Amino acid sequence: MALIATGATPAASVASELIAQGRESAAALEALLQGASLPPAHGGLQSLAAEILRCCDRALAVMRGDEAESSTGGGAAAACGVKRKTAAAQATRKRRVGGGGAAPATRVETARTSEDGFLWRKYGQKDIKNSKHPRLYFRCSYKEDDGCKATRQVQQSEDDPSLYVITYFGEHTCSGKTAAAAVDDVDDDDAASSRHFVINFGSATASSGAPPLLYSSDSNGGVLSETTLSSSPPQSMRSPEQDREDSGVMMTKEEPVDSRPASAGSSPADDASCASLAMEPLIDNLNWDKFGDSSFVDIDEFMNFGEIDLFQI
DNA sequence: CCCATTTGACCCGG
DNA sequence: CCGGGTCAAATGGG
Numbered sequence A: 001m002a003l004i005a006t007g008a009t010p011a012a013s014v015a016s017e018l019i020a021q022g023r024e025s026a027a028a029l030e031a032l033l034q035g036a037s038l039p040p041a042h043g044g045l046q047s048l049a050a051e052i053l054r055c056c057d058r059a060l061a062v063m064r065g066d067e068a069e070s071s072t073g074g075g076a077a078a079a080c081g082v083k084r085k086t087a088a089a090q091a092t093r094k095r096r097v098g099g100g101g102a103a104p105a106t107r108v109e110t111a112r113t114s115e116d117g118f119l120w121r122k123y124g125q126k127d128i129k130n131s132k133h134p135r136l137y138f139r140c141s142y143k144e145d146d147g148c149k150a151t152r153q154v155q156q157s158e159d160d161p162s163l164y165v166i167t168y169f170g171e172h173t174c175s176g177k178t179a180a181a182a183v184d185d186v187d188d189d190d191a192a193s194s195r196h197f198v199i200n201f202g203s204a205t206a207s208s209g210a211p212p213l214l215y216s217s218d219s220n221g222g223v224l225s226e227t228t229l230s231s232s233p234p235q236s237m238r239s240p241e242q243d244r245e246d247s248g249v250m251m252t253k254e255e256p257v258d259s260r261p262a263s264a265g266s267s268p269a270d271d272a273s274c275a276s277l278a279m280e281p282l283i284d285n286l287n288w289d290k291f292g293d294s295s296f297v298d299i300d301e302f303m304n305f306g307e308i309d310l311f312q313i
Numbered sequence B: 001c002c003c004a005t006t007t008g009a010c011c012c013g014g
Numbered sequence C: 001c002c003g004g005g006t007c008a009a010a011t012g013g014g
Helices: A010-035 A040-064 A067-071 A073-090 A178-187 A189-195 A202-208 A240-246 A275-279 A297-302
Strands: A105-110 A120-127 A134-140 A151-156 A164-169 A309-312
Antiparallel strands (some): A105 A309, A120 A134, A134 A151, A151 A164
């Protein structure tokens, strides 16, 4: 349950973390490029970003010792299947979001709320045993109708009040609509169909053969779901103010409760598994939209990559 | 009036 | 029985 899956050596952990950060950046870059509605000429840039992303992924996989799996694209699914047992064991609590499927989890620590581009609706809050701060539960806001099973948990870090631990579960099955819709909102739905892009990791992925979204790992079970953040689409709707502070996370209120004795304990609580994902049609394309209107710069505001660490659980 | 959040109850697995 | 996750009625805001 160490924070970092790569428990091997400290150095490895650090390296892994760094790579993860690099991956984040690459993903962000890709997202930006994607969203920038650049002239076709820039397609190369995207591929490049995708390539970097891929390399990071592979590096991470290798460090974890999963290289075999990661390299085997379709294998990912297979690998997952193989690991299924492990996964199943861990994913004891199926009841989670998807009910049926175990969802891969990605844990992210961020200084600020990370705007991942999706709209989340809070559906619960719970005080956790050894945490001073409550854990907030969110699910993809966009219509359960659409059946999007993505959820995420947000909790303020114990030690560092300025950090928030955000754990993502599940995939955004709302692919077609959610993200796009959200983005569209900016203008309104009227524009609906016309303006959303679907990121095509395909090429990158294809080459590696692995679905960009998940990687199976070993017992520790981490599955690295696609980077929640990086990929995050833009979508800034709602009130500007909200976007930033409250942004997806909104700790607006619970935050206040900051001082309280607690021993920490990094609880690995999250259960994740790759299992089901593999089975289902890989959703390799969340819809990303342009970061739109605001311009890339915004991304900085939304997420502070420097402060984000991605962990596999 | 609509809808997201709030908050306590309920449910499930360990 | 406990801890954690989700549901759902009530509430507040826009």
